[in-house]
Amino acid sequence: MSITEIMNHSVISVRPDRTLRQVKEILRIKRISGLPVVDSSRKLIGIVSIEDIIKALEGGYIDDTVENRMTKDVVSIESTATLKEVIEFFEKWSYGRFPVVDGEKRLVGIVTKNDVMMALLAKLGLVYLHDERRREVLDSPEYFARSLLTGERLDKSGADFYFSIDYFDINLAGVGASKLRQFLLSKGVDEKTARRVSIATYEAETNVVIHSGSTGAIYCFIKPESIFVRVEDTGKGIEDVELAMREGYSTAPDYVRELGFGAGMGLANMKRCSDNMIVMSKVGAGVVVEMEFLRGREAKG
Amino acid sequence: MKLSEILSEVKAKVLVGEEKIDQLEFEYIAASDLMSEVLAIARPSMVLLTGLTTPQVVRTAEVVGIQAVVIVRKDSVPSETLEMARACGVVLAVTKMTMFEACGRLYNKNLKPVWGA
Numbered sequence: 001m002s003i004t005e006i007m008n009h010s011v012i013s014v015r016p017d018r019t020l021r022q023v024k025e026i027l028r029i030k031r032i033s034g035l036p037v038v039d040s041s042r043k044l045i046g047i048v049s050i051e052d053i054i055k056a057l058e059g060g061y062i063d064d065t066v067e068n069r070m071t072k073d074v075v076s077i078e079s080t081a082t083l084k085e086v087i088e089f090f091e092k093w094s095y096g097r098f099p100v101v102d103g104e105k106r107l108v109g110i111v112t113k114n115d116v117m118m119a120l121l122a123k124l125g126l127v128y129l130h131d132e133r134r135r136e137v138l139d140s141p142e143y144f145a146r147s148l149l150t151g152e153r154l155d156k157s158g159a160d161f162y163f164s165i166d167y168f169d170i171n172l173a174g175v176g177a178s179k180l181r182q183f184l185l186s187k188g189v190d191e192k193t194a195r196r197v198s199i200a201t202y203e204a205e206t207n208v209v210i211h212s213g214s215t216g217a218i219y220c221f222i223k224p225e226s227i228f229v230r231v232e233d234t235g236k237g238i239e240d241v242e243l244a245m246r247e248g249y250s251t252a253p254d255y256v257r258e259l260g261f262g263a264g265m266g267l268a269n270m271k272r273c274s275d276n277m278i279v280m281s282k283v284g285a286g287v288v289v290e291m292e293f294l295r296g297r298e299a300k301g
Numbered sequence: 302m303k304l305s306e307i308l309s310e311v312k313a314k315v316l317v318g319e320e321k322i323d324q325l326e327f328e329y330i331a332a333s334d335l336m337s338e339v340l341a342i343a344r345p346s347m348v349l350l351t352g353l354t355t356p357q358v359v360r361t362a363e364v365v366g367i368q369a370v371v372i373v374r375k376d377s378v379p380s381e382t383l384e385m386a387r388a389c390g391v392v393l394a395v396t397k398m399t400m401f402e403a404c405g406r407l408y409n410k411n412l413k414p415v416w417g418a
């Protein structure tokens with residue numbers, strides 16, 4: 001994997017003649033913690049971070065220009081770097097982000113630790129994040145705002161389909177998935193893809209109803225090449241996702257089993273039906289399942 | 302095999318979708334009491350045999366595109382389940398026969414399992 005697949009291409013930068021006060025506003029509005037500085041030919045000449053802004057506020061020079069206060073010997077990564085090299089960079093330097101430049105030192109992107117992690121997650125298809133790193137992701141406001149699969153910011157209000165799993169009656173489980181199937185067919189999505197999507201969504205939805213002890217939501221985005229589904233809940237969460245993924249593992253109580261659930265096959269089904277899947281959970285905070293279905297393809301296995 | 306023949310083979314009474322039983326034909330049968338299993342093995346062109354009578358059975362069938370469900374070892378089916386079948390356009394039938402016997406009879410008639418088919 002090359003860095004261009006991981007990095008954020010739409011990097012926000014600033015010109016050296018701007019003031020630190022203006023930078024402060026950009027950081028605040030865009031909710032980021034640093035900005036690369038570029039000259040008129042987009043060549044990288046420095047970087048300003050939130051720490052620089054804090055110092056400027058304390059030192060009373062917030063109206064000074066970026067050029068005077070930026071860090072000039074900025075560490076950047078070449079766009080030809082590999083994922084392995086990027087990881088080594090993060091190990092070597094303690095910075096949280098690196099600007100990415102082309103052969104002529106022109107800024108082409110920016111890469112953060114988070115981007116690297118998300119790229120790895122997407123690559124592996126399914127990963128359970130452990131301890132520190134997991135907490136880092138879950139505690140960040142990004143948890144519910146960013147896609148685990150693509151790393152992209154999710155505009156949930158722009159979802160093509162939304163269903164609120166706001167009921168606790170097991171007899172209703174699957175209503176959302178069934179609606180989603182109808183919706184996809186009405187949008188001209190082919191039968192087979194619609195079927196895979198609805199099976200996997202049905203499993204995820206019933207899990208929310210049966211196991212989460214809470215409510216949740218289904219979001220679906222129809223893309224030209226794929227269907228993207230995210231099912232999330234704010235319930236009790238899964239302690240050990242790896243274990244839960246194992247076919248046959250179930251904590252369903254007897255009354256649920258009598259209704260035909262609790263075979264411990266749900267997550268395995270989702271994995272099989274989708275082309276990419278990530279399950280992330282934090283005990284006490286809920287579960288997020290994201291799945292991607294490439295259109296016009298048969299299910300795996 | 303015609304659905305009407307399949308149903309008479311297992312002595313099933315049609316509860317919903319009577320008008321379709323002469324039109325539909327099936328080659329495959331699956332028997333399961335587990336929703337996730339149905340979701341895992343199902344293909345649209347099969348009849349589902351199950352011991353469950355919950356509306357869930359019908360919804361599961363609908364999600365995978367199963368058009369006919371036979372409930373075994375029962376006299377009757379709850380009205381919510383019937384309503385669900387009507388709403389989804391799924392044929393629903395019930396028989397007092399045990400799962401074992403129903404499967405045995407249909408297997409004898411050369412209907413095929415979905416596994417490895």
Ligand SMILES: Nc1ncnc2c1ncn2[C@@H]1O[C@H](COP(=O)(O)OP(=O)(O)OP(=O)(O)O)[C@@H](O)[C@H]1O
Nearest residue numbers: 207211212244250251261262263264265266267337
């Ligand atoms: N949204 C969730 N919230 C809390 N726990 C969950 C959630 N989803 C899954 N789990 C846990 O993971 C286990 C495995 O889930 P999976 O869907 O594979 O099987 P199941 O729901 O128990 O049975 P089946 O899906 O076959 O009916 C569950 O038994 C439960 O312990």
Ligand SMILES: [Mg+2]
Nearest residue numbers: 203207266267
């Ligand atoms: Mg489940």
